[in-house]
Each structure stands twice: as C-alpha cells, then as structure tokens.
Amino acid sequence: MHHAPVMPLEVSQCLVNNPNGLYVDCTFGDGGHTSYLLSNFKNIKIVSFDWDEDVSKKFFKEENLNDRVTFIRENFKNIKESLLKINISKVDGILADLGVSLKQLSNLERGFSFNSNVLDMRMDNRIKLTAKEIVNSYSSEDLADIFYTYGEEYKSRQIAKAIVSRRKTMVINTAVELQKIIYAVKRTGSKKNPATKVFQALRIFINDELENLKTLLFDTPKLLNAGGRIAIISFHSLEDRIVKNNFRHNSNCKTYKIITKKIITPSKKEMKNNYKSRSAKMRIAEKINV
Ligand SMILES: C[S@@+](CC[C@H](N)C(=O)[O-])C[C@H]1O[C@@H](n2cnc3c(N)ncnc32)[C@H](O)[C@@H]1O
Numbered sequence: 001m002h003h004a005p006v007m008p009l010e011v012s013q014c015l016v017n018n019p020n021g022l023y024v025d026c027t028f029g030d031g032g033h034t035s036y037l038l039s040n041f042k043n044i045k046i047v048s049f050d051w052d053e054d055v056s057k058k059f060f061k062e063e064n065l066n067d068r069v070t071f072i073r074e075n076f077k078n079i080k081e082s083l084l085k086i087n088i089s090k091v092d093g094i095l096a097d098l099g100v101s102l103k104q105l106s107n108l109e110r111g112f113s114f115n116s117n118v119l120d121m122r123m124d125n126r127i128k129l130t131a132k133e134i135v136n137s138y139s140s141e142d143l144a145d146i147f148y149t150y151g152e153e154y155k156s157r158q159i160a161k162a163i164v165s166r167r168k169t170m171v172i173n174t175a176v177e178l179q180k181i182i183y184a185v186k187r188t189g190s191k192k193n194p195a196t197k198v199f200q201a202l203r204i205f206i207n208d209e210l211e212n213l214k215t216l217l218f219d220t221p222k223l224l225n226a227g228g229r230i231a232i233i234s235f236h237s238l239e240d241r242i243v244k245n246n247f248r249h250n251s252n253c254k255t256y257k258i259i260t261k262k263i264i265t266p267s268k269k270e271m272k273n274n275y276k277s278r279s280a281k282m283r284i285a286e287k288i289n290v
Contacts, residue, residue, distance in 0.1 A: 005032030151201030
C-alpha cells in the first residue's frame with residue numbers, strides 16, 4: 001500500500017500546469033505523491049529524488065507507473081547537476097514534501113522515533129555524523145546551540161547540561177534514553193512529547209536540512225520552464241520562513257508570481273485521518289516568463 005501523501009489533491013491541482021510535462025518530486029519517500037500524480041495525469045513523467053538507501057522506485061507494483069519515473073538516489077540540493085547528467089535542463093514543476101517519511105519514522109532501527117532503540121537519525125547512511133555521536137561528544141554549549149537554533153527549544157541549556165551530566169556515568173545509546181533525560185528536565189502538561197523539539201533539532205542538524213532547502217530554492221528558478229511551478233510542503237516554522245522569504249525575493253525580482261497568497265493547509269478531514277498532516281503548510285510559486 002502507498003503511504004497517504006499530504007494534500008494530494010491540492011498538490012496535483014496547483015502543481016501540474018502542463019498535462020504532458022516533466023516534473024520533479026524531490027522527496028519520493030513512500031512514493032505517495034509520485035504515484036498520485038502519475039495516476040491522475042497519464043501523460044506526465046516524473047524524476048523522483050530520495051537520498052535514503054531503503055527507498056526505491058521498485059516500490060511501484062504497477063509497471064506503467066515505473067515506466068514514467070526516473071529514480072535518483074541523491075540529495076535534492078544537487079538537483080541541477082543530477083538532472084543535467086540525464087540531459088534535463090528544464091522541467092515543468094518541482095515538488096518537495098520535507099522531513100521524514102512514515103517508513104523512516106516507524107523503523108525503530110533508524111532512530112527518528114522516541115521509541116527507537118538506537119540514536120541515529122541520518123536519512124542518508126552516507127552522512128557521517130549520527131545523533132549518538134553528537135549527544136555523547138558535543139560540549140554543553142554546542143548542544144544547547146543546536147537545540148535552540150534548530151528546535152527553538154526554550155530549555156536548551158538545562159537539557160544540554162542534563163545530557164552532559166548523564167554521560168559522565170553512561171553512554172547514551174538510544175532515543176528512549178535520550179527522551180528520559182529530557183523528560184526529567186521538561187515535563188509539560190501538553191499532549192506533545194517534551195522531547196519533540198530536541199529530536200527535531202538533532203534531525204535538522206544531522207541532515208543539514210535547512211541548507212539543503214536553501215540550495216534547492218536557489219537553483220529552482222533556473223530549472224523551471226516559464227509557467228512551471230514550485231510547491232513546497234513544510235512542517236515547521238524554520239522551513240516555512242525560508243520558503244516564504246525565497247518566494248518573496250523572487251517575486252520582487254519578477255522571477256516568480258506567488259500562487260499561494262494564503263498558505264494552503266490540509267482540510268479538517270485530512271488532519272483527522274492523517275495525524276502527520278496536521279502541521280503541514282504548502283506554498284506555491286510560478287515562474288514568470290522572463
Ligand atoms: C515526508 S517524506 C516524503 C513523502 C512522500 N511525499 C510520499 O508521499 O510518500 C520525505 C522524504 O524526503 C527524503 N528527503 C529529505 N531530505 C532530502 C534531501 N535533501 N534529498 C533527498 N531526499 C530527501 C527523505 O528521505 C524522505 O524519504
């Protein structure tokens with residue numbers, strides 16, 4: 001079964017301007033958006049990126065879908081060079097649905113979930129640094145900086161100190177152990193797990209997520225045909241701010257027309273059926289003929 005993609009209808013309605021066009025899905029993940037778009041637009045083709053080794057286009061059982069997808073295992077920040085290698089210099093639309101996939105999140109060997117018995121959090125196993133290495137070797141100041149900068153965690157210093165103090169007596173080996181240390185410092189009455197922001201921060205830092213996004217956004221205007229669109233689905237304010245500022249800048253330079261004057265969010269029904277979608281925000285811009 002394909003993973004339920006976030007806002008599939010909204011993505012397809014807003015992204016596909018050319019029913020015979022070539023599109024890029026920067027974040028193939030569980031294949032949800034790629035398969036939805038291919039199934040609904042019979043004449044489009046898609047180049048799909050994902051840097052996770054476990055992800056593969058063999059995911060599609062339907063042969064006709066596979067025929068219209070080219071899969072590239074690469075960081076989407078290298079989109080321009082990767083497309084050039086297969087002789088593509090222009091496309092009709094680019095989609096990025098940021099963050100981790102359901103498959104990554106639910107695999108306890110990957111370390112993204114609070115219940116993991118490892119501390120890893122690399123989306124691409126070619127990345128050298130793991131969460132275990134950071135948590136067990138970085139100074140208290142550096143840990144606090146990471147938690148504050150990438151998680152906007154207001155108790156970053158106390159949590160960092162608690163980690164450094166705990167590792168004097170034991171190596172912190174698992175996400176479960178890390179979560180317990182955070183919980184002792186930060187008990188909230190809210191439904192949200194108190195470790196959410198620290199886990200987000202570690203993941204963003206390890207995978208260099210904000211820089212990858214900035215590079216993708218920088219290269220996109222050169223890659224889009226006139227009338228082509230970029231759609232970015234983000235899940236937290238750090239990402240959304242980068243997208244908003246990039247679109248605004250390109251709009252001021254008369255490179256983009258901003259399509260989403262008002263940000264697009266999932267319907268109430270979708271949020272109820274797909275819990276992960278609740279914080280999704282989509283922004284879309286269109287390349288102007290220059
Ligand atoms: C939220 S999931 C995408 C889910 C997908 N849209 C679907 O409907 O199944 C994000 C995916 O993007 C991948 N990803 C994140 N950052 C990436 C990057 N810089 N380069 C390539 N893939 C990336 C992750 O490995 C993950 O599989």
